[in-house]
Amino acid sequence: MGEKPKLRVTLLTGRTIEQGVGKEHGKSSKEYVESVSVCYMDPEDMKKLGVKDKTNIQVSTAFGSVVVKAQKSLRAPHPSVIFIPYGPWANVIVDPETHGIGMPSFKGIPATVEPAPEKPVLGLKELLELQFRKG
Amino acid sequence: MPVVKAVTCPVCGSLCDDIELTIENGRIVKVKNGCAMCEAKFLGYCCEHRVLKPMIRKDGELVKTSLKEAIRRAAEILAEANYPVLYGWSNTSCEATSVGIELAEEVGGVIDNTSVVCHGPSILSIQDVGIPSCTLGQIRHRADLIVYWGSNPWSAHPRHIERYTSFSEGRFEKSAWRGYVTKIKALVGRKKIQSAIKRLVLKKPSQISTHLEPTFVSPIMRKGRKLIVIDVRRTKTAEMADFFVQVEPNKDYELLQAFRALIRDQELAVDKVAGVPVEYLEDVADAMVSCDFGALFFGLGLTMSGAKLRNIDAALSLVRDLNMRTKFIIMPMRGHFNVTGANTVSTWQTGYPYAVDFSLGYPRYNPGETSVVDVLLRKESDAALIVASDPVSNFPHKAAEHLAENPLIVIDPHMNVTAQMADVLIPSAFVGIEAAGTAYRMDHVPIPLKKVVNPPRGILPDEEILRRILAEIRKIKKKQEAA
Ligand code: SF4
Numbered sequence: 273m274g275e276k277p278k279l280r281v282t283l284l285t286g287r288t289i290e291q292g293v294g295k296e297h298g299k300s301s302k303e304y305v306e307s308v309s310v311c312y313m314d315p316e317d318m319k320k321l322g323v324k325d326k327t328n329i330q331v332s333t334a335f336g337s338v339v340v341k342a343q344k345s346l347r348a349p350h351p352s353v354i355f356i357p358y359g360p361w362a363n364v365i366v367d368p369e370t371h372g373i374g375m376p377s378f379k380g381i382p383a384t385v386e387p388a389p390e391k392p393v394l395g396l397k398e399l400l401e402l403q404f405r406k407g
Numbered sequence: 408m409p410v411v412k413a414v415t416c417p418v419c420g421s422l423c424d425d426i427e428l429t430i431e432n433g434r435i436v437k438v439k440n441g442c443a444m445c446e447a448k449f450l451g452y453c454c455e456h457r458v459l460k461p462m463i464r465k466d467g468e469l470v471k472t473s474l475k476e477a478i479r480r481a482a483e484i485l486a487e488a489n490y491p492v493l494y495g496w497s498n499t500s501c502e503a504t505s506v507g508i509e510l511a512e513e514v515g516g517v518i519d520n521t522s523v524v525c526h527g528p529s530i531l532s533i534q535d536v537g538i539p540s541c542t543l544g545q546i547r548h549r550a551d552l553i554v555y556w557g558s559n560p561w562s563a564h565p566r567h568i569e570r571y572t573s574f575s576e577g578r579f580e581k582s583a584w585r586g587y588v589t590k591i592k593a594l595v596g597r598k599k600i601q602s603a604i605k606r607l608v609l610k611k612p613s614q615i616s617t618h619l620e621p622t623f624v625s626p627i628m629r630k631g632r633k634l635i636v637i638d639v640r641r642t643k644t645a646e647m648a649d650f651f652v653q654v655e656p657n658k659d660y661e662l663l664q665a666f667r668a669l670i671r672d673q674e675l676a677v678d679k680v681a682g683v684p685v686e687y688l689e690d691v692a693d694a695m696v697s698c699d700f701g702a703l704f705f706g707l708g709l710t711m712s713g714a715k716l717r718n719i720d721a722a723l724s725l726v727r728d729l730n731m732r733t734k735f736i737i738m739p740m741r742g743h744f745n746v747t748g749a750n751t752v753s754t755w756q757t758g759y760p761y762a763v764d765f766s767l768g769y770p771r772y773n774p775g776e777t778s779v780v781d782v783l784l785r786k787e788s789d790a791a792l793i794v795a796s797d798p799v800s801n802f803p804h805k806a807a808e809h810l811a812e813n814p815l816i817v818i819d820p821h822m823n824v825t826a827q828m829a830d831v832l833i834p835s836a837f838v839g840i841e842a843a844g845t846a847y848r849m850d851h852v853p854i855p856l857k858k859v860v861n862p863p864r865g866i867l868p869d870e871e872i873l874r875r876i877l878a879e880i881r882k883i884k885k886k887q888e889a890a
Pocket residue numbers: 416417418419420421422423440441442443444445564565566567
């Protein structure tokens with residue numbers, strides 16, 4: 273097998289209405305987990321990588337790496353820009369550096385995306401256990 | 408069935424105060440006027456993820472305990488700590504925040520609110536540059552140009568457009584809703600025609616351009632309120648706009664400075680700025696200059712990317728420049744319903760809006776040093792109290808890690824991610840549903856929150872829990888002094 277395809281992108285994180293609604297249902301609800309363990313991608317980028325809608329991808333930055341579900345963005349075109357809603361999955365890979373003003377960088381982080389059909393999207397509990405060994 | 412009118416929605420910074428709730432057997436069964444987030448909160452708040460009993464961690468497991476015991480343990484942790492952080496506050500009442508600050512002073516900790524990870528840079532910049540602002544009511548009645556920059560109200564503040572800006576029916580400015588409906592109809596019509604052509608005439612769809620740019624009467628000519636959206640993505644809000652400027656990620660600063668040049672009638676010696684043709688920017692700048700009363704709302708797209716607070720400096724300066732030609736105001740789109748209140752109360756009591764450090768016995772403010780993420784990244788704190796917030800799921804992993812290592816006290820109605828890491832977990836009543844209080848809308852107008860139903864038995868509001876912890880800490884300290 274050859275090199276797995278990889279795509280260099282810019283990662284944005286932010287709010288979505290699904291996340292907003294899911295969060296009111298409670299942070300351990302299925303709605304919440306499903307609304308924040310996804311990554312919205314430009315359909316053209318998905319084609320380039322050979323990933324289908326609702327399949328797993330691995331997003332990596334200099335700060336970490338996480339498996340989420342790829343989802344076709346309804347807001348395309350935005351080539352090379354990916355979007356993950358705020359939440360525990362996004363936090364694994366955002367930039368903690370606050371540049372002396374107290375705020376980490378949640379938007380505009382260089383990242384790479386690769387298909388990860390064989391890797392599972394971790395549930396909230398597993399994700400937290402892996403990260404914090406508490407809870 | 409009793410119907411409670413004029414309820415304030417405790418979800419986002421728009422604080423819509425026209426919600427009508429139908430109550431049956433002490434439960435909310437119907438929500439009128441609210442958006443999807445509002446409905447989800449009022450109907451779903453009492454869900455299975457609610458914490459109903461105080462809990463304490465014993466041998467690695469959270470076990471139920473009495474309220475008294477939980478408060479005693481929380482007070483012990485805080486009284487023993489050298490440098491605790493007290494964080495959250497944007498989803499509770501001003502009254503609770505006020506007690507929280509007293510508590511921070513008592514224990515010599517750092518008290519910070521969620522604005523540090525959202526509009527913190529905006530606040531820093533406002534302190535440097537100043538801000539021309541007004542109330543949302545003014546905007547509703549008078550603004551004829553609305554700009555949303557790096558903010559997507561459709562998702563984050565769903566009724567903002569309908570209540571305060573483009574689609575609101577003001578006294579002097581009418582709603583632009585009808586124009587929008589016509590536009591959408593035309594757009595759908597065009598799409599249908601295009602796909603029909605695709606199907607019938609051209610069998611190879613890839614050959615025709617699928618980029619559908621609505622071509623309407625030039626928006627400058629159109630009468631009524633206009634909407635400009637500037638964002639990195641074509642959001643739902645962008646689709647409603649008369650002008651949509653799709654800025655390249657992290658290029659907002661360049662774009663803002665380009666607008667500043669354009670509204671001073673200076674020529675730009677390039678074809679494109681931040682990926683947008685200068686001709687288009689000239690049209691947008693014209694629309695800004697030719698309005699009677701403009702309002703620029705900016706969101707986290709501006710504060711969180713690229714130059715962060717320097718973006719806001721540039722945005723504030725742009726609005727200052729615009730005020731030489733017309734009337735223009737600017738306002739941050741605050742997220743949590745009372746994050747503005749947390750800043751306001753903190754400013755009254757300490758002189759500073761967030762990131763206040765009491766470790767020397769008097770308040771010090773130096774974001775970047777005394778802000779919670781930095782304290783955590785330097786691993787300096789030795790205990791934490793989190794009120795109505797979920798930093799473990801909102802902070803970058805590295806910062807959250809140290810928080811989870813600290814003895815952690817959580818006061819929250821929900822079993823959120825941070826609560827799962829807690830060493831002491833005290834459930835609280837929902838402010839605005841089960842407890843009354845005051846909150847500040849994003850335009851700094853204080854609005855009362857109602858109590859519409861009773862909390863579950865034995866569950867107290869944040870304010871009361873904090874008061875009890877504070878009293879307990881004072882008791883412990885007195886004992887120590889006596890000994
Ligand atoms: S816009 Fe915000 S305040 Fe208004 S109903 Fe929706 S969530 Fe509540």
